[in-house]
Amino acid sequence: MLDPQKIAQLRAQPVAPQQLLIDGAAQPAEGGAVMECQSPIDGSVLTTLARASAADVDRAIASGRMAFEDGRWSGMPPAARKAVMHRWANLVEANALELAVLGVRDNGTEINMAIKAEAFSAAATLRYYAESIDKLYGEIAPTDASVLGLVHHEPVGVVGAIVPWNFPLMIGAWKLGPALALGNSVVLKPAETASLSLLRLAELGHEAGLPPGVLNVVTGQGAVAGRALGLSMDVDVLVFTGSGPVGRKLLEYSAASNLKRVYLELGGKSPNIVFADTADIDQAAQVAAGGIFRNSGQVCVAGSRLLVQSQIKEAFLEALSRHTKAMQVGDPLELSSHIGAVNSARQLQQNLRFVDQAVAEGAKLWLGGKQILQDSGGFYMEPTIFADVDPQSALAQQEVFGPVLAVTSFETEDEAIALANGTPYGLAAGVWTRDLSRAHRMVRALRAGVVHVNTYGGPDVTVPLGGFGQSGNGHDKSLHAFDKYRNLKTAWIAL
Ligand code: ADP
Numbered sequence: 001m002l003d004p005q006k007i008a009q010l011r012a013q014p015v016a017p018q019q020l021l022i023d024g025a026a027q028p029a030e031g032g033a034v035m036e037c038q039s040p041i042d043g044s045v046l047t048t049l050a051r052a053s054a055a056d057v058d059r060a061i062a063s064g065r066m067a068f069e070d071g072r073w074s075g076m077p078p079a080a081r082k083a084v085m086h087r088w089a090n091l092v093e094a095n096a097l098e099l100a101v102l103g104v105r106d107n108g109t110e111i112n113m114a115i116k117a118e119a120f121s122a123a124a125t126l127r128y129y130a131e132s133i134d135k136l137y138g139e140i141a142p143t144d145a146s147v148l149g150l151v152h153h154e155p156v157g158v159v160g161a162i163v164p165w166n167f168p169l170m171i172g173a174w175k176l177g178p179a180l181a182l183g184n185s186v187v188l189k190p191a192e193t194a195s196l197s198l199l200r201l202a203e204l205g206h207e208a209g210l211p212p213g214v215l216n217v218v219t220g221q222g223a224v225a226g227r228a229l230g231l232s233m234d235v236d237v238l239v240f241t242g243s244g245p246v247g248r249k250l251l252e253y254s255a256a257s258n259l260k261r262v263y264l265e266l267g268g269k270s271p272n273i274v275f276a277d278t279a280d281i282d283q284a285a286q287v288a289a290g291g292i293f294r295n296s297g298q299v300c301v302a303g304s305r306l307l308v309q310s311q312i313k314e315a316f317l318e319a320l321s322r323h324t325k326a327m328q329v330g331d332p333l334e335l336s337s338h339i340g341a342v343n344s345a346r347q348l349q350q351n352l353r354f355v356d357q358a359v360a361e362g363a364k365l366w367l368g369g370k371q372i373l374q375d376s377g378g379f380y381m382e383p384t385i386f387a388d389v390d391p392q393s394a395l396a397q398q399e400v401f402g403p404v405l406a407v408t409s410f411e412t413e414d415e416a417i418a419l420a421n422g423t424p425y426g427l428a429a430g431v432w433t434r435d436l437s438r439a440h441r442m443v444r445a446l447r448a449g450v451v452h453v454n455t456y457g458g459p460d461v462t463v464p465l466g467g468f469g470q471s472g473n474g475h476d477k478s479l480h481a482f483d484k485y486r487n488l489k490t491a492w493i494a495l
Contacts, residue, residue, distance in 0.1 A: 002097070003117060004335060010101040011333050015047040016196065020056060020219060021202050023063040024212025029220065037196065040108035040341040041331060043377035049195050051486030052220035057187070057228035060216035064158040064185030065234055072156055075181035085130035085181060088208035092123040095204065099169065100332065103197035107165050108341030108379070109295050110332045117295075121461075122173035122201065125477075128412030128461045129177035130402050132479060136182075141490075150491040155183040155238040156261075159485060160229035162222070162250070164242045165194035165343050166298040166401075171241050172198050174461075174476040176205075179239070179485045180215065187216045187235070189226050191242075193344050195219045223247065239484060241300065242264040244399075244470060263301065263484050264469060267399045268427030270448065271420035272303030272456055275413075276312045278432040279454070285319035288405075289428065291456035293327055293383040296342050297351075297403035301428035301465075305389075305396060307419055310409040312394045316349040317387060317407065321367055325382045327388050329372060342379040342402065351381055351402030358395040363406070364388045397423050413438065417445045426468025430456040449475075 017034065019026040027050075034048040052060075067075050073081065089183025092099065096119035104114050141149030161175040167423045168190055179186050190198040195217075202217045218225050226246070229235055230253030238260050240250055247264040254262045272291055278284050291303035308316045342348040348371060368382030381403055389396050389406040396406050410416045420429060429448040433439050443451045449466045450459055459465065460475075466475035474484050 002111065002335060007101055007111065007333055010098055011105060015102070015105075015196065017048045017362065018050060018199055018219065020050045020052055020060070021199065021215070021217040021394065022056070022060045023216070024206055029053060030126055035192065035220065039105050039194075040193075040343055040379045041333065041376070043379075046105055046196070049192075049219040052218040052225040054224060054228035056220075057218050057225050058232065060187045060218050061158055061160075061229070061232050061234050061353045063213040063216055064187050067211060068155075068157050072211040073180075073185065073214040076183070077154075081183065082130050082133040083180065084209040085126055085133070088205050089123045089127040089130060090212070090425070091204040091208055092119060092126065092201065092230040098125065099197050099200055102200060103169060103194065104332050104340065105468075107168065108343050109167070109196040110337050110340035112335060113294055114332075115210065117167060118169040118197065122169040125170070125173035125177045125461050127182040132482075133181045136482070138227060140171060146495055148491075148493040148495055150493070152491065153486045154489055156487055157184060157483055158234060159184045159186045159188055160189070160235040160238045160260075162189045162226045162229060162238070162240045162242065163191060163198070163284060163410045165191035166295060166300070168194040168198050169201060171476070172201065178481040180210075182265050182482060184485055185214050187218060187229060189218050189220075189222075189229055192221060213327070227253065227362065227420055229319055231257045232260075235260050237261045237263070237484060239263045239474070241476075243267065244457045247472065255386050261484070264472035265465070265474070265476060266470060266472040267300045267401065268425040268448075268467065268471045269305055269397065269399055269423045270301055270306050270425070270428040270430070271305045271446075272430035273307045273416050273420055273432065273437065273442070274312070274316060275416075275431070275433040275435070276308065276309040277434045278312075279355050281315055282319050285316055286323045286430045287456050288430075289320055289323040289327060289383070292405045293403050296339055296381065298343060298401055301450065302478060303428070303430050303458065304400065304405060305417055306405055306407045308407060308409050309416070310411055313409045317366065317385075320385065324385065327383060329382065331376070333338055339383060339403065342381050345379055347402065348379040351400060351404060354395060354400045354402065354404055355384060358386050358389070358393065358404075358406075361390065361393045361395065362391065363390065363393065363395055366407070368403070391419055391422060399425070412440070417442070421445075421447045424470040427471035428452070483494050
């Protein structure tokens with residue numbers, strides 16, 4: 001149980017102006033450039049962030065390259081790297097509440113979620129990859145006896161990681177864990193509106209024994225600092241979680257520079273499909289509400305399209321409304337809040353534009369739809385449900401990344417599959433049914449990287465997460481994540 005007094009103390013602490021982390025040292029950006037860091041809780045300015053220039057990013061990359069080449073981390077015995085990463089995970093756990101509260105002040109996620117999905121999840125991820133370090137073996141090829149074919153796994157070198165603002169610690173750790181475990185150097189670019197907890201995470205990494213230069217953090221604007229990482233001739237692999245338009249730019253940057261490998265996780269329009277034979281409509285409705293509205297819908301795998309079989313549509317909508325109304329929107333550092341603040345004024349405006357467009361396109365506004373708690377100075381929005389949404393409308397086809405659910409009904413299993421697969425995305429899906437055969441048929445038929453059955457959300461670090469179609473490529477989590485951060489090298493030896 002979280003201690004409200006402790007949370008109150010932590011939220012009252014002033015946040016010092018933040019600098020770049022390059023070569024193990026806090027450094028100002030070129031010309032002392034800074035940008036304001038605004039809290040979505042009440043609109044107050046928390047502190048300033050260093051605003052990295054392209055030259056600053058190049059310095060960070062050079063530092064990472066130097067560290068990689070001289071072997072201070074890449075050449076360390078795996079067991080020694082493992083010890084550092086375990087110490088890091090311990091420090092993250094020991095400072096979990098501090099990290100979580102700092103992150104919430106910056107990005108607005110409700111604290112009950114942030115403590116688990118951010119701080120403890122990051123610690124678990126670092127630990128998972130720490131434990132894997134000395135269990136990775138190369139291969140011997142099944143050749144004839146005149147040769148020996150060896151397959152070496154080598155770290156790629158310098159990894160650029162550009163991460164978003166919805167779950168900075170969790171997603172940051174998904175990239176940092178496997179990249180660093182293999183011995184790579186990383187230059188991390190946090191999102192403008194969620195940098196504070198990642199800077200602190202990196203600081204804890206150095207306290208744990210990460211050598212200087214192995215993990216550099218460059219804060220600042222995506223279009224400047226992120227772009228510089230993308231266009232660098234000296235970044236070997238670029239990993240990204242964020243929006244489709246930025247993902248496309250990263251591919252262009254790669255083509256315009258050194259053809260660095262680019263791995264993209266680009267969100268989705270994930271269908272949550274409820275069949276009439278679901279065991280418990282009430283439970284399905286409760287989980288469906290959580291699956292779209294937690295963290296104000298700012299979840300890449302959010303179940304943002306609800307497909308419900310027509311004979312239970314009325315009953316399901318009734319249960320869904322009841323559970324949604326029970327979710328309290330409010331100050332994300334109050335333990336009673338189920339839904340916190342929308343990350344930024346810009347994101348809130350985007351959500352409200354989607355609402356207006358859906359109304360204009362003829363969807364039925366069932367619940368919510370408005371900004372609330374304006375007096376707080378922060379950015380809050382009612383959980384919003386649209387019924388009878390046209391599957392071809394913008395609301396059914398485009399990712400809102402906000403607390404807006406599109407409900408459409410269907411008659412048959414085939415129709416459900418066609419609707420579910422009828423967007424350019426393919427990140428996640430949910431299926432609610434008592435029929436085991438149908439569940440397995442649906443898992444096979446759905447084009448999505450993760451299919452939940454009789455639940456929604458919750459897969460841990462042991463399983464891969466990656467998208468089909470325009471949801472991206474490559475995988476975070478699990479041992480499969482290592483593939484992004486290593487090269488295969490063949491040795492062909494005549495005997
Ligand atoms: P959102 O639209 O939800 O804010 P983005 O995809 O814009 O998501 O942001 C994800 C990350 O991409 C952030 O760290 C942001 O700074 C970065 N970013 C934004 N624009 C660019 C760009 N042109 N090049 C590289 N990175 C960028």
